[in-house]
Amino acid sequence: MESNVDMTETAKGRAAWSGRWAFVLAGAASAVGLGNLWRFPYLAAKYGGGTFLITYLILVFTFGISLVLLETALGRKTQQSTIGAFRSFGKKYGFIGFFCSLIPFIITPYYCVIGGWVTKYMAGYVVEGPDALADGGAFFSNFITSQEESFLWMFIFMAIVFIIVSLGVEGGIERVNLVMMPALIIMAVAIAIFTMTMPGALDGAAYYLVPDFSAVSPELFIGALGQMFFSLSIAMGIMVTYGSYLDKKSSLTKSVAQIGTFDFGVSFIAGMVIVPAAFVTLGSGEAVASNSGPSLMFITLPQVFDDMGGAAAPVGFAFFLLVLFAALTSAISLTETLVSIVMDGAHWNRKRSCVAVFIFLAVVGMFINMGYNALSFIEPLGEGSSLLDLADFISNYVMMPLAALMTCLFVGYVIKPKTLIDEIAISSPFKLRKAWTVMIKYIAPVLIVLILIFFIAQQFGLFAV
Numbered sequence: 101m102e103s104n105v106d107m108t109e110t111a112k113g114r115a116a117w118s119g120r121w122a123f124v125l126a127g128a129a130s131a132v133g134l135g136n137l138w139r140f141p142y143l144a145a146k147y148g149g150g151t152f153l154i155t156y157l158i159l160v161f162t163f164g165i166s167l168v169l170l171e172t173a174l175g176r177k178t179q180q181s182t183i184g185a186f187r188s189f190g191k192k193y194g195f196i197g198f199f200c201s202l203i204p205f206i207i208t209p210y211y212c213v214i215g216g217w218v219t220k221y222m223a224g225y226v227v228e229g230p231d232a233l234a235d236g237g238a239f240f241s242n243f244i245t246s247q248e249e250s251f252l253w254m255f256i257f258m259a260i261v262f263i264i265v266s267l268g269v270e271g272g273i274e275r276v277n278l279v280m281m282p283a284l285i286i287m288a289v290a291i292a293i294f295t296m297t298m299p300g301a302l303d304g305a306a307y308y309l310v311p312d313f314s315a316v317s318p319e320l321f322i323g324a325l326g327q328m329f330f331s332l333s334i335a336m337g338i339m340v341t342y343g344s345y346l347d348k349k350s351s352l353t354k355s356v357a358q359i360g361t362f363d364f365g366v367s368f369i370a371g372m373v374i375v376p377a378a379f380v381t382l383g384s385g386e387a388v389a390s391n392s393g394p395s396l397m398f399i400t401l402p403q404v405f406d407d408m409g410g411a412a413a414p415v416g417f418a419f420f421l422l423v424l425f426a427a428l429t430s431a432i433s434l435t436e437t438l439v440s441i442v443m444d445g446a447h448w449n450r451k452r453s454c455v456a457v458f459i460f461l462a463v464v465g466m467f468i469n470m471g472y473n474a475l476s477f478i479e480p481l482g483e484g485s486s487l488l489d490l491a492d493f494i495s496n497y498v499m500m501p502l503a504a505l506m507t508c509l510f511v512g513y514v515i516k517p518k519t520l521i522d523e524i525a526i527s528s529p530f531k532l533r534k535a536w537t538v539m540i541k542y543i544a545p546v547l548i549v550l551i552l553i554f555f556i557a558q559q560f561g562l563f564a565v
C-alpha cells in the first residue's frame with residue numbers, strides 16, 4: 101500500500117503517513133464503503149431494526165475499536181504488515197497473519213460484483229431513466245440474471261479500480277473523496293428527510309430506531325459481529341499495515357475513536373434512508389425483515405427517488421455516483437492489499453502481481469455473478485441463497501470471527517497486552533488500559549466462542565430461536 105494518500109518515505113525507505121489526519125482519513129476511507137451503504141441497512145432491516153442497531157452500536161464502541169486499536173498498535177510496534185507482524189514474535193505465529201490475509205481474497209471478488217451493480221445503477225439513471233429502475237425489483241432481477249450484463253458491469257468497476265491502482269493515483273482519489281464523502285453524507289441526510297415525508301415512513305423510522313428485544317437471536321449477534329469486522333476493515337490485517345505507517349507521536353487512541361465514530365455515523369445515516377424506505381414499500385416490519393437481502397438498496401431506493409418527480413434522475417444519478425466513490429476507495433484498499441500479499445508471498449514484481457490479482461478477481465467474480473444466472477441452481481445456504489451469500493457468509497460469519505479470536509488470544513496470552521499497551525502509551529495516555537486488557541483477554545474471546553457455538557447449533561437446528 102505504499103502509494104497511498106499523503107505518504108512520504110522515511111529514512112528506512114518505509115512508507116509513512118504525512119500526519120495523524122492522513123492516517124485517520126485513510127482508515128475512514130477504507131472503512132466507509134459498501135459495508136455501510138449497502139450491507140448495514142439490509143442487515144438492520146433483516147434483524148429487527150432497532151435491536152440490530154443497538155447491538156451493533158455497542159459492539160463497535162467496545163469490541164470493534166478495541167480491535168482496531170490492537171491491530172494498529174501491532175503494526176506500529178513491529179513496523180511490518182500482517183504476516184511479518186505476527187512472525188516478528190516467532191515464526192510459528194505467522195499462520196495467524198496468513199489466515200487473516202486469506203479473507204480479502206474472498207471479500208474482494210464479491211465486493212467488485214456489488215461495485216458493478218452500483219455502477220450499473222448510476223448509469224441507469226442516465227440511460228434508462230428513473231421509472232425503469234423503480235419497477236419493484238424486475239429491473240434488478242433482469243440485470244443480475246443476465247450473465248453478460250452483470251459481468252460487464254463488474255468488469256467496468258474492476259477496470260476503474262485497476263487503472264487507479266496501476267497509475268498510483270490513489271492520492272488523487274482520496275483527495276476527491278474529501279469532497280465526495282461529506283457530499284454523500286449531506287445527500288443521504290437530505291434523502292432521509294425526504295423519505296420521512298412519505299406516508300408510513302415514521303413507522304419505518306420507529307422500526308429502525310426502537311429496539312424490540314424479542315428480536316434478539318444468535319443470528320442477530322453474529323450478523324452484527326460480522327458486520328462490525330467488515331465495516332471497520334478489521335480481522336484481515338489491513339489495519340495492521342496502516343498502523344505500521346504511523347509515526348510514534350500520533351495518538352492511536354484518538355485516531356481509532358475517530359475512525360469508529362465516522363464509520364458508525366455513515367452506517368447509521370444509510371440505515372435511516374433505506375430501512376424506512378423499505379418499510380414504506382413493504383408495509384410492515386415483518387415484511388421488511390423477511391424481504392431484505394443484498395438487493396434491498398437496489399430495489400427500495402429507486403422507488404424513493406421515483407417519487408421525487410423531475411428531480412428523480414439527477415438525484416438518483418448523484419446518489420449512486422457518491423456510493424460508487426465510497427465503494428472505489430474501499431475496493432482500492434482491498435485490491436492494494438491483495439497485490440501486496442501476492443508481491444510478498446510470490447516475490448513477484450508489482451506489475452505481475454497486479455495482473456495475477458486482476459485475473460483472480462475476474463474469474464472468481466464471474467463465478468459469483470453466475471450464481472444469479474447459469475449457476476443459480478446452487479443454493480448453498482438454503483432456498484434463494486446465492487454464491488455471493490456464500491462468499492459473504494464464509495468471510496464475515498466464519499473466518500473473521502476466527503481471525504479475531506486468534507488475534508485476541510495471541511495478544512492476550514502470547515505477547516501479553518502490556519506489549520501493546522506500552523506501544524499505545526508512547527503517543528497518548530491510555531486511560532482505558534484495564535478495560536482494554538479485559539476486553540482482549542476475556543470478553544472478546546468468550547463472546548466470539550459463544551456466538552459461534554450458538555450460531556452453529558442454530559444452523560444445525562439443535563435448538564429453535
Ligand code: PHE
Binds near residue numbers: 131133135136430434
Ligand atoms: N470496510 C469496507 C466497507 O465497509 C470494506 C473493506 C474491508 C475495505 C476491508 C477495505 C478493507 O465497505
